[in-house]
Amino acid sequence: MSEQTVFLYQPYEKHEQHSVLNLEAGEAQQLITEGKAVAVNLGDYGEYRKKAQAVHSDYKRAERKIKQSDNPLHTDEYKRYELDKAYQDYEQQTKALQAEWEQKRKEMQADARRKAARATVHISESDNQTAEQVASRIALNIAGASNAASLTEVVDRASQDVSYLSDAEKTALQSKLAGIISQIEGKADRYGVKVNANKIIQEAQDVRNMDLLAEKVADQLPSSIDVEYRTKNAVKRRRTSTVRGI
Template sequence: MENRYFLFKSHKQYDQHTVVNDEIVPRHELEQLKAEGNAIEVDYGSYSDYRQKAQQLTSNYDKTVARIKKNDSPLWTSEVKDYELKKAWDEYEAETKAIQAEWEQERAQMQADAKAKAARATIRVSESDRQTAEQMANRIALNIASVSNTADLKTIIMQASDDITYLSDAEKTALQGQLSGILSQIDAKAEKFGAKGVSTRELVNEVLDIRNMDLLSEKVAGQLPGSITIEYDTKRRAKRRQRPVNVSSY
């Protein structure tokens, strides 16, 4: 099974707070992100167990199909083989759908638990944290107020984003209360300059970059795969494309 990592920061085409695996992002890159503190390995719990069960059902089915097709007994006419193959498929399909239903129930419970955990997650914010956030917000606001062109505005946004990376989770949490005012001020300046494409995404992402996994648990659980029956799904699509149904379609 692949290893999964939760991104605290955007990486290439993958957005912040995305779960990626070492099948789509090279393992060495993920390990580097982890070493830098920009990603953390996450466990999908019972998902791996369900995937293994689904893969075992497919393996068993494939062996049954191979055994039926290789049977060269005169008694095993094409009609008999068609019957046995259909029977094998029906059993495989029923067992696969049953295990998929189990996973969907388990997944829903995991997501509900994560949602509850995230809702109750707290980050203790001290008066010192609030003062640090307020002072930073004031500095950013003054810098924005002083700019006279779009280029300087973009520079200020980049500098503010970089400064925010040095804040603690508690300080970033306190800064979140100041964020809407800062964004409104940026929008007003951009409109004044007639500027287009002034992005505040990096700034917002930095303020949201809080590493409390209880708080982020809902984001992780929200990316749990819906299907565990990848091999079955592929076979089913292939069967639908094959007409008429006969020995070769199983």
């Protein structure tokens, strides 16, 4: 079953907004079609994973060959020696690849930070005016909310209104949200109710400029490429501990 890596523009199931996920291809494509996610490429990560997997496969072949040898000269002691040697070679190669990936990952994250820092969303006077009006309308509606139910309705409507804005209008609105969120929280405390004001922030942050979002993607690059080695090493350690009676 093929998978696809996507970046979430919006929360999905238990996953937060701006998460990077590996999903079944059909599921991923559905989210992309609905405008809730975009396909992303994790750069050199895939190549390093393939290299690590190839090293693991070579080790497994060598291990199998040693264990299955029926050469009478290959005593148990000889096989243990050869197995230890094969594992040491495997470990050395894997650790070298992991070190390379860690350095490459740092470089990719630094590049992404530079790209995000220099990314711009052009905001016109019209965008600012729209954001100002939207913020004023939301604030007025919050002020007019007379009970918990109406406050919840206002927040839901505000979230929906913000979702209709352009990237530039959302960016202009972001600087005006702190007061709105404080206003919502104050009303919620007064009515003794929990209101998810964060949904307004999520909609305002749903700006689909991948240069601006590059750092969020890079921060989620996997830290390791040696999954098979880690699993094998954990099993090896457990066996050693069992033999020693630990």
